[in-house]
Amino acid sequence: MDQTGEMVNKKRISESTIHRLSLYFRALSQLERENNETVSSKELAKREKLTPAQVRKDLSFFGSFGTRGLGYPVVELKNKIAAILGIDRSWKVALVGVGNIGSALVGYKEFTKQGFQIVKLFDNDQRKIGSNHKGIEVSDIDNIKEELTESDIELVILAVPAAVAQFVIDDVVRAGVKAILNFAPINLKVPDDIYLRNENMSMELEYLSFAMVNNHTPRKVR
Amino acid sequence: MDQTGEMVNKKRISESTIHRLSLYFRALSQLERENNETVSSKELAKREKLTPAQVRKDLSFFGSFGTRGLGYPVVELKNKIAAILGIDRSWKVALVGVGNIGSALVGYKEFTKQGFQIVKLFDNDQRKIGSNHKGIEVSDIDNIKEELTESDIELVILAVPAAVAQFVIDDVVRAGVKAILNFAPINLKVPDDIYLRNENMSMELEYLSFAMVNNHTPRKVR
Numbered sequence: 011m012d013q014t015g016e017m018v019n020k021k022r023i024s025e026s027t028i029h030r031l032s033l034y035f036r037a038l039s040q041l042e043r044e045n046n047e048t049v050s051s052k053e054l055a056k057r058e059k060l061t062p063a064q065v066r067k068d069l070s071f072f073g074s075f076g077t078r079g080l081g082y083p084v085v086e087l088k089n090k091i092a093a094i095l096g097i098d099r100s101w102k103v104a105l106v107g108v109g110n111i112g113s114a115l116v117g118y119k120e121f122t123k124q125g126f127q128i129v130k131l132f133d134n135d136q137r138k139i140g141s142n143h144k145g146i147e148v149s150d151i152d153n154i155k156e157e158l159t160e161s162d163i164e165l166v167i168l169a170v171p172a173a174v175a176q177f178v179i180d181d182v183v184r185a186g187v188k189a190i191l192n193f194a195p196i197n198l199k200v201p202d203d204i205y206l207r208n209e210n211m212s213m214e215l216e217y218l219s220f221a222m223v224n225n226h227t228p229r230k231v232r
Numbered sequence: 233m234d235q236t237g238e239m240v241n242k243k244r245i246s247e248s249t250i251h252r253l254s255l256y257f258r259a260l261s262q263l264e265r266e267n268n269e270t271v272s273s274k275e276l277a278k279r280e281k282l283t284p285a286q287v288r289k290d291l292s293f294f295g296s297f298g299t300r301g302l303g304y305p306v307v308e309l310k311n312k313i314a315a316i317l318g319i320d321r322s323w324k325v326a327l328v329g330v331g332n333i334g335s336a337l338v339g340y341k342e343f344t345k346q347g348f349q350i351v352k353l354f355d356n357d358q359r360k361i362g363s364n365h366k367g368i369e370v371s372d373i374d375n376i377k378e379e380l381t382e383s384d385i386e387l388v389i390l391a392v393p394a395a396v397a398q399f400v401i402d403d404v405v406r407a408g409v410k411a412i413l414n415f416a417p418i419n420l421k422v423p424d425d426i427y428l429r430n431e432n433m434s435m436e437l438e439y440l441s442f443a444m445v446n447n448h449t450p451r452k453v454r
Binding site: 040118167210216 | 245247248250251253254257258259262279280316317318319323325332333335336337339340341342343345346347348386387389410411412413417419427429431432433434435436437438439440441442443444445446448
């Protein structure tokens with residue numbers, strides 16, 4: 011990793027900051043499409059409902075960008091954030107579980123747009139195994155450890171039922187995959203060197219019900 | 233709202249804390265199923281890969297629960313958190329856009345489990361309008377403002393293409409709905425009194441690519 015990356019690592023950048031970088035990346039992509047050459051921290055903050063001070067603080071982690079009065083150069087900042095997020099390259103992804111959610115994710119354009127290419131599917135349903143699902147071959151989940159070991163896949167998305175998720179993730183970890191996004195509503199155990207993120211879509215609904223019940227100050231963050 | 237809720241409001245509880253409450257709720261539900269009567273902050277922390285100090289701090293917002301040496305009473309704490317999150321009741325939800333993602337969300341069991349009942353669907357596809365989708369009637373999106381106004385639906389999930397999302401959300405807001413979960417990959421504008429959350433599933437993949445590129449210290453938070 012280059013100097014920037016090392017700096018990020020040293021600073022122990024927080025989860026919230028990483029998520030805000032994703033937001034900035036999207037806002038900057040939009041600004042680029044709108045042919046803006048520069049953007050102020052105030053404008054970026056407005057688009058993401060953050061404070062300009064927060065934006066300046068986040069971006070200051072990554073060296074000095076902004077020019078007083080001129081703002082940040084849109085394309086340069088966008089590319090720098092992409093490099094920091096690791097989305098200036100493409101990632102080969104396997105998706106396990108071609109059910110309701112899994113099937114929807116195969117066609118999810120935001121993944122492709124950000125460089126995440128689903129190149130392999132796994133399922134335990136004999137009717138699905140061997141077939142093509144939206145152009146991608148469905149492999150037998152029984153062979154997942156061998157197939158992942160032999161592949162150059164670095165990211166795995168788990169969209170299997172909670173009851174089998176731990177067995178599946180154990181095989182994924184044994185195959186040497188280090189980064190896993192889990193959609194199963196269960197706490198999975200992985201070794202300390204594995205990056206595991208859980209996507210739970212009802213959490214955002216709970217945030218909304220919390221806000222309504224408590225008259226929370228509206229604030230959109232992600 | 234009761235005293236607890238007011239206290240929460242006053243404290244301006246952070247987004248991360250609310251998400252951790254969702255995690256605690258799940259862990260406590262699991263502990264209840266495992267017939268545990270009490271749980272220590274250490275055990276709760278271990279299950280969610282947090283520090284015991286963080287757990288104690290979060291839970292201290294909501295009054296005094298823990299007994300030194302005995303820990304927290306599982307069911308009581310679970311119910312208290314449910315009340316704070318507003319999931320001790322059920323919520324009627326409309327889902328707009330019965331496409332790839334929308335269709336998967338209709339069958340998403342975590343919503344129902346947490347009390348979020350999808351009772352109405354909207355789409356602009358004539359082949360879908362008037363039909364039943366997994367037992368729920370699909371209405372014409374052209375009538376969304378009127379139908380929502382007449383209904384007791386308090387939460388709306390948007391799963392429409394980015395290009396039309398602003399038009400749709402404008403109608404949803406005009407119908408008096410105050411809380412919206414948006415899956416469209418676009419920044420939507422809403423009045424200040426609306427609770428809007430964006431669900432972007434590629435953000436979690438970006439977190440993983442960030443972690444891998446920067447050798448970030450593995451840490452599972454949600």
